[in-house]
Amino acid sequence: MNPFPIILSSPSGGGKTTIARELLLRRTDLGYSVSCTTRAPRVGEVEGKDYYFLSRGDFERRRAAGDFAESAEVHGNMYGTLRSEIGRVLGAGKHVVMDIDVQGAQQFTRAFPKSVTIFVLPPSADVLLERLRQRRTESKEQLALRLHAALQELQAVDLYQYVVVNDDLAKAVHRVSAIIDAEVVSRERVAGLRQQVSALVERLEVEIHS
Numbered sequence: 281m282n283p284f285p286i287i288l289s290s291p292s293g294g295g296k297t298t299i300a301r302e303l304l305l306r307r308t309d310l311g312y313s314v315s316c317t318t319r320a321p322r323v324g325e326v327e328g329k330d331y332y333f334l335s336r337g338d339f340e341r342r343r344a345a346g347d348f349a350e351s352a353e354v355h356g357n358m359y360g361t362l363r364s365e366i367g368r369v370l371g372a373g374k375h376v377v378m379d380i381d382v383q384g385a386q387q388f389t390r391a392f393p394k395s396v397t398i399f400v401l402p403p404s405a406d407v408l409l410e411r412l413r414q415r416r417t418e419s420k421e422q423l424a425l426r427l428h429a430a431l432q433e434l435q436a437v438d439l440y441q442y443v444v445v446n447d448d449l450a451k452a453v454h455r456v457s458a459i460i461d462a463e464v465v466s467r468e469r470v471a472g473l474r475q476q477v478s479a480l481v482e483r484l485e486v487e488i489h490s
């Protein structure tokens with residue numbers, strides 16, 4: 281199998297983080313790329329599991345050292361994908377699931393063009409607003425920032441290969457899982473296809489000529 285990166289993006293409150301978590305529980309062929317961020321941990325978030333929480337200074341140093349496959353400023357904080365995380369998961373023979381914003385997705389797919397890109401859409405504006413408000417982890421200013429960012433992120437939907445509407449969590453997880461299954465058998469990704477077909481052709485030719 282040729283493992284590949286799977287990028288999930290959506291406006292904040294779109295539900296991609298929950299989808300990613302569910303996928304990782306259900307499939308053993310997936311691993312998660314733990315991102316770095318300069319934002320403060322939320323209640324319940326664990327260092328090295330949800331994020332690597334870095335100071336601005338440390339983040340900038342790692343960026344200058346070329347440690348990130350992509351990085352972007354989102355809602356006033358820095359976020360970045362470590363090359364080492366991608367290598368760790370792909371090296372273990374697993375597809376690497378990434379929960380990153382649209383700017384990061386664009387940078388990352390330039391470096392890893394074989395990535396699968398999936399945009400998660402909320403089922404309605406009301407649901408999106410409700411999910412954003414329910415977080416209660418943000419100040420009013422941060423909520424406003426996220427609303428503006430959500431507007432911009434929605435415009436980026438055309439850059440993605442797949443779109444999944446998150447109207448029902450189980451259904452959305454099932455759809456993303458089906459996309460991964462289809463990608464595994466997409467012609468360009470099948471390992472040793474030429475050899476397999478050549479072996480079949482050779483055998484048939486022997487049969488025809490005998």
Ligand code: 5GP
Binds near residue numbers: 289291352355
């Ligand atoms: P949150 O602060 O709610 O965890 O994430 C805010 C936004 O940052 C989300 O849209 C999330 O997808 C994005 N994000 C998380 N990690 C990364 C990353 O490594 N790179 C980029 N570009 N965005 C990220």
